[in-house]
Amino acid sequence: MSNDTTLKPAFQPAHLNHNTGRRKLLVAASVGASAVGAGFVAVPFLKSWLPSERAKAIGAPIKVDISKLEDGALQTALWRGKVVYILRRTDEMVATLEQLNDQLRDPHSKESIQPEFASDITRAQRDNVMVMLGVCTHLGCAPKLQSQIQGREERGDSAWLGGFFCPCHGSKFDYAGRVYKGVPAPTNLTVPPYRFESDNIVVVGEMEGENNV
C-alpha cells in the first residue's frame, strides 16, 4: 500500500493530453518553420552580397576600337550603363578651345569630375581624341555634337565655335566638354578614367598602371 497521500488524478484528462501534445507539435512546427524560413531568407540575402557575373561585367572596363572614327566625327560606347562619347577632334576643333576660356564657367576644370591628366584646357590624353561621358551635368540628357554652322537657330547664338548643345534646357559645352557660363549645367562634362591600349584601341574604365578603376 502506498503512503503517498498526494492526490493524483487517476488519469490525465484527454483534452489536456491533447493540448500538451498539440503544444509540442506547434513548438516543433514553428521551430521547423523558422528554420525553413531562415533558409529561404538567408540564401538570397547572402547571395545579394555577392556581385553577380552581370554586375561584374557592367562594372568592367571596355575596349573601344576607334580605327574607323573619322576626323570631326563622334563615336559612342556604353560603360557602366552610361554613354561615353569619343570625338575625333580636328586641329581646327582643338584651336577653338583656347579662344573660349572667357566664356566658360570652369575653363581649367577645377570643379569637374575627371582624371588628373584632364586638367588642362584640352582635357584629353591626346589632343585629337576627346573621351567623356555623354551625360549633361544638369539633369542627364545627351548633349548633341554641333559644328560651328549647325544648330544656330536652336541655340539662338551667332558666336558659336562648335561643341555640344544639350537640347533639354539649353546647356552648351565646347569640344572639350567645358560648360559655358549662364546655362543650367553646373560643371563640365565628366571625363572617365581611360587609357590607350594602342593608337586605335581606347580602354574606358582603366588608366595606365592600374588594373581596374
Ligand code: FES
Ligand atoms: S539636362 Fe542638359 S541642360 Fe538640362
